[in-house]
Amino acid sequence: MSSSASAASSQAATNNLEAFWMPYTANRQFKQNPRMFVGAKDMHYTTADGRQVLDGTAGLWCCNAGHGRPKIVEAVQNQVAEMDYAPAFQMGHPKAFELAARLTAMMPSPLDHVFFTNSGSESVDTALKIALGYQRSIGQGTRTRFIGRERGYHGTGFGGISVGGIVANRKQFGNMLNGVDHLPHTHDLSRNAFSRGEPKNGAEYAEELIRLVQLHDASTIAAVIVEPVAGSTGVLIPPVGYLKRLREICDQNGILLIFDEVITGFGRLGTPFAVDYFDVIPDMVTTAKGITSGVIPMGAVFCAKKIYDAFMDGPDHLIELFHGYTYSGHPIACAAALATLDTYEEEGLLTRAASLAQYWEDGLHSLKDCPNVIDIRNLGLIGAIELTPIDGAPTKRAFSAFLKAYDDGILIRTTGDIIALSPPLIISEAQIDELFGKLRTVLNAID
Template structure:
């Protein structure tokens, strides 16, 4: 078992790599370089052991360095490294699709594979538009997202996304897009455990948009069951059921973006099950391979899939896909990952741990500058008040302090600290993470 950082030659020049979603100049002045990982920890290039409070980037639900997954990838690479996904197939892709469909709510029985959450969002949006087109409703071209929502960085996902900083540099993006209001209201929801009691009525905003644009112009609504990247915003009780009622009433497709919430994060295979709502599509990524290989996909209802299966049998039904859709190595990683989730009962484990995790995180509410805490599943958002340097500075200082001074990794969204540890986390490790985060919060007070 790896218990320390492996030897690694650190490059002298860090200039060539333009890092994504990173303050590049600040990073290169004090790099946060990683050399290895095992179970609940990363190992740095200078030999330190850092506890992972973020499951990598919401994706390593079964922890790091799982031998079962690594061996599956290696065997697959030796046997079949690549197969073209257009007009050819591999058995592992069909097996993985079947197993994912078995985990999903009944009726979501078909899987279209891609390589990331961003591609999954764009794929679902394109399927929605195409579905209405082939059903003779080509005027349904409008897409509805939600303020503070995140659906990746493709043109479609960025357009329906509602995080201002992700949109403002890129102009108009897609036209014909509108947004529901955010479900978060600190005055009415502060320090909520699980789904807030207030806010179900915010779903009725969709009726206003229907009246504004006309139902016959709207193709789909896409929302996250828990808005993660914006800072962990659980949806209010009853909100998603109300949204489902309105979309069904007006013939609008409902897409759940479960790139973060899928594969156990909220105690179920998919959050749709937790909330008792059957959407028309579910996007997934991250946890499907435990982060060991890039993969994403869309679960699609039978009624949508079957609408495409018309015309000549030798004709392409959907002109969409990617060179690396259902890549052999990703399929091998996915199958091994699902085995671990099943054998170790990690979804059930997360469900049972949720109350204790919530109590532990809420113990931080009296730390300096903490203005709100939200928890749902094995996920928490801790809002810190901005400092005198403006929004985001205190959060960034906490990220740096956590890594360099307190050996804890977490995510940040502005001044929000997000805790989303691997689902293998134990109660003692939850306590360790909370203790380290408390020290970080005091350090940046």
């Protein structure tokens, strides 16, 4: 084969969209009319045809500091040159310990230990395994059951989809973890439609945990896991008092409480974590996404001191927890995370959403009069617009809105017939106006 023919063959291969099986994507639809981003800076993506698209979703709930932030970029570049990888098993490197210390300093006591992962899915499976190991370590080995929640999203590992409650994430895969039950979700459209902030009705949904304790017996339940704000299912805000009541019931029955803060962590609600916003301290917190502002994959599980201490028994030369990942505390991820924390601190981003929350809320709820809108929900810099489904074609109306929004220069996210919004924390009031102005045009245009 000639060099020119070889080059042509190589070009054809790299331009073949079929090779990549895309995640959570309508692959056939996308490959007929691809939507390609080729650059990103601050609040905007650049498309392959040179258009600017305002990021209304922080990438995928993750780019909290925006895109292409200089300090994070420089930290990654420097770390690659200094040391690309260090093993995490029986070895360490300084940045992992520095990062762990800085992260735990952000959390209220007793959440003073952190275990590094590479994603939210890994964080959830890690927390579930730690919960089982903890109960066995304290002589409660019968506690093997987990309680999740309907419409909950906890990643895509088998543990995560087992405790999760989004049907589409579960139905294709058959058997999952045994011994899992679910609380009802808190979405109550009849009583709470168009609530601003935390809904007033629904705290009583937490009482269902008592029923599950009575059904299974507390001695069989290891942990309850919930998202403080359920994000991927369409932004379900907890009713006033709901999370505090869950904490009380768990305490009364010796059950660990796990908050999945992969979405709410790192400033999304106007506080560093939902733990701070709701003033409820769980036994573990799972995080990812905003920990590096989406620059490098990373996650972390915060654990209470009592959990860590329960494992620190037996001869000190033996491994206490037989769990971990090749890339736990990866040097480049740690460098990115440290620079991300610096950026958050220097620009006040972990609390900036609080100053924008009212402006965001007013702009979002101004869309109440648009066609097909049946609910609007918000908290911090998160929002959702729920649409009436098309008879016989669920999800199609919101997906049509997603496609038109992209053409009109804004990036939104849809789940079912719900539009979800979670912009980078650097968004300005003028950009909030632009986002909702264009979204009004979109909603008025779709059938």
